[in-house]
Amino acid sequence: MSRVPLKTPLLMAVTLLAGAAAGYWFAIQKPSSTVALDAPEASAGGRQPLYWYDPMFPQQKFDRPGKSPFMDMQLVPRYAEDLAEAGAVRIEPDIRQNLGVRLATVTRGKLQHNIQATGSLAFDARDVALVQARASGFVERTYALAPGDRVAAGAPLADLLIPEWAAAQEEFLALRRSGDPALVAAARQRLQLLGMPGTLIERVERRGKTAQVMTLTSPIGGVIRELDVRPGMALSAGQTLARINGIGRVWLEVAIPEAQAGSLKLGQRVEARLPALPGEVIQGVLSALLPEADPQSRTLRVRIELDNGAGRMRPGMTAEVRLNQQGLGDALLLPSEAVIRTGKRALVMLAEENGGFRPVEVQLGQESDGQTAVLAGLQAGQRVVASGQFLIDSEASLRGIEARTLDEARAEPAQPALHEAQATVLDIGESQLTISHGPFKTLGMPGMTMTFPLARPELAEGLKAGDRIRVKVRESESGLLIEQLQKLESAP
Template sequence: MRRQTIKKSVSGFVVVVALLAVGVAAGLWWERSQAPGDGMETSADAAPGGPAVLYWYDPMYPAQKFDKPGKSPFMDMELVPKYADEGGNDASVRISPGVSQNLGLRLATVTRAPLATDVTATGVVGFNERDVAIVQARSGGYVERVARLAPNDVIGSGAFIAELLVPEWAALQEEYLALKALGDPALEEAARARMRLGGMPESLIREVAASGRIRNRIAITAPRGGVIQSLDVRPGMTLMAGQTLARINGIGTVWLDVAVPESQADAVRVGQTAEAAFAAFPGKPVQGRVTALLPALDDAARALRVRVELPNPDGRLRPGLSARVSLTGSSGESALRVPTEAVIRTGRRALVIVAEDEGRYRPVEVILGPESGNDTVILSGLEEGQSIVASGQFLIDSEASLQGIVARGSESAAAMPAPVALHEADVVIDEVSEAYVTLSHGPFKTLSMPGMTMEFPLARPELAKGLKAGDRVRAGVRETDDGLVVEKLDKTGGAQ
């Protein structure tokens, strides 16, 4: 009895499954028979009252739009529809307040403020080349005695250097004393003039006149205090008139040679206030000012050399010390500013995410100016008072890319394209075609790239016109997200 009951239950279950299969098949047949064409509904066939499809796109290449569904030409996948209600327009992303809070989005406001020219750089202390004294022999003679000095010694003003014997002075002094004894003021003054022309200092002439004795030895002293940079006098030497005995550099003030990055060179002005902080003297910054902008840039560091003059009354600042320098000032002009952290730099352009009403966010391409403290100046693309995303903007930018949203700038931004920086070097062409060129190039100094032989893609086929292997040209390359691209091959500018 039990076996018969189980057998009946199993046979009943099989009958139920069979009936369900027949019902599903019948339903599918009926649905296909009622559907137009082949019965396959595409994403373009929106339901009545449903959202309209704006275009189709490949999520891996969202910038490319298609007007029909189908397979992506880039990837082996179906194109995805972009509906009209997915953001109100095709240039913004909509995020609910709850999601915004979870993402940690933080907003900031585009402000307008005076443009501060604050620059932080490093510098090295050097001598003040304007504070130099050259000690020379005014008359030929012999060195009888020299002080125990050596180069790099620090001496004070009036310090003894050497004693000279000048035989010619004896005859001039005897003539002066004889004419003085005659009591003729005119002759006496003429004799004084001859002694001056003979190289005697005024102090020695007064001493001879007062004592009435011959003084043909003179002590050479330092005209100012400082560091002895050179000392070319030894006992027993014979000196010629005008021969240099020593070179003394004062240390009352020093120069700070500051390397300002090329990108901030326009923010430095003569007369700016400078504050130098030395590791050797923590907590004791020294105030100075910019006295000169040197005409040549440092090729290796691509930096503008700026001269800052610092007071050094106690002589503790010695050449060779390094310092961190803050150059402060203001151009007097106002400019739009946003927090630097709000800017998305892609390599070829800069983006800012603008926050709009109803939780919509729109990427905007902007043109950047210099940095000022924690802010970056915006030359074009934004307006004062706009709200922007200062934290979490990279997530929104990624979502915009997935939805195929392309950032657009304002009309002024379109009229002011960012300048293309070309890095140039002298090269020799090894191979050339319409698409690529192989170059044996010298160093690209602005890229810190040494000389080598490598292949570059050409930006335009016409660049290769008229060129052949062995030609010497001046090449200009541009940095892109995919590497270096040749933008210029100037045959007339090549090395001869």
Template structure:
């Protein structure tokens, strides 16, 4: 009897264990199936470094934290914000547009003489300075203003010969004598005066061949001059040059002939327009600037070399270009990033190559497409969150995301 009772008890115990084991195994299988695999493990204090297995952080005295995939967003690294919260944290978006960018450069310039309008006065023959007309360097002269009287002895003998031949009436000899006077350096006006008066004109009055500023005057009363000696140098003032130093980065957009506006401190309320006449080929090594020459008309002589001016240069891009607000750029020192806005309140950093910047707009050479939206305000908050989560923008030219980096969301109440 006792043996039968023991056998029955053992049988019931075996049946119960089998039933319990049968009930426990499916639950364990379901739990293992529903558990999400970790993409990688990381240290929250140093999220840029990823580890392929759990363990202790080499940076801090703490255990590594797993990062899990989050559904369909696992193939795109991003930061997600509830759309209802974007305004609360100051996120403002701007569209990537295409158009012609007009840039304006505000620079300083200095007036200089026009080196194309220069007159050099030289002695036509050897002689003596009999009179100087009280001129000095820096004087502003009119066209034909007298500078000095020079006595040329050798002209006297040639003129006497000419006057003697003219009394004979031989046309051929008269023409030959007149030609001899020209070859000796005698001006045509002095020859005509001698023919009209019938008297020897051996004193030449040296005059200014143009109106302008007297730069040098190398004659003094009583001195001897040689043929070809420089007596004076005069710069015209009808047009002056405005020398402008343009930064090397903006020099590529300059063209000869474009209009330039200038304002002078000494001429308040006046805006003068000129044209770019030359872009010098050499770049200044000390300032890394391109020297631009602007021609300004000066009919009233109010523009004086040495004056300073505020210059405005306008540049237009030849073709429409992509552009975004300059405030949307995040400059890290090595790269330039923008926070690209995507559907569902997701944002991800994208590296871009920037071009010309004008006031509040910057040209985008690569990295974005027309019609996309970028964060114009609040991007530094998103960039900081992305950095804390180990989200790094791909290198320029490779905008594909890293499959090993799961999508990351930032929602109210969500935890990393």
């Protein structure tokens, strides 16, 4: 049997002792995903921070305060309440993708409020003439007319025989021959009191003989709506014989949802398009907002006046109208599809930066073209769920998560906090800005040259290298984000 050399067991013993020492050293170390620094400081305000971080590199966490190893600035503490997830639903990214969850950002802008609706044409009820018998008599003759026919002003409608007028005309002519002006004036006044038109009196005076038959004419041009005369029929004083409607102007009556009718104003311009007149845009004026709403459709009727000088528009035709409203300036906007309407209130699912979702009550304003104005409950830059929000809302209901009310939203401090500095634009990217900025005093960050992402690409519109700006940034999970900026006047 071969002998084992003495140096082999000694070597093995040394190796075991070294391994045990290394294992003991690792065992006594406290596991942490953070990086330790050698400059401990007491926490401020009595609150215990979870960790410290550099706002430019928030993904890197430190378990002690001190100076950032990346930049010449002090680390910022992160407290437990900053990461609280109470009242939120958390969904893993892969599950969100499978559910088709899509996010939208709450932005500031102008809401172009244009109302599209369909209505029908009607006669102008103000342009109406009633033709009546001024005295008792008989219909001697009628003309070839019927309801619906168009007539011109002065067109004959019927010939009437009024015996009472014949005797008064004889008396008038006799007194006229006497030459007494007072008696002639009295006889003329009697003819007027009997209802004789002034034109007929002038004709009798001019011709010097009585007019046995009076021709009834249309006082205006338009369409005969009613015609009640027949040859030989007896007439009584005040009897309506015809009703004529003018067509120089027509009314367009439109039903507008009551939620949109509040922004309408009398006198505003309206565009109308008729299927009967393809390719033509007819300008009109909003003339009346009728005082009664339809309780079934919850709509208000409005009246629009359209010029119909050519007579091509006929009552009963349909028309599509567009009411152009002035945009609401500086309004918070979100996609209308993101709103959950419960009947009592409106909710949205707010996406938090830590990956959670929670229901939030919002107060809504006007809606147009798929955008809705938010009056309270949200802030610019926040993200809401635009697709799949009903699934998340159902999960929140199952977990008993209550929506944040408007009163709670008003009581909360404005978030996120903005940090301001002046800067010079060095380079403009697609969604980022390279600037040389002064110190962000509220962050404890000194002035330097850095590239910041933009919250919205349109923030960089109109900027060029060398422009002086006032920039406001906020902290996000990916670093500092330019939320607002203002171009400053160049120094003379």
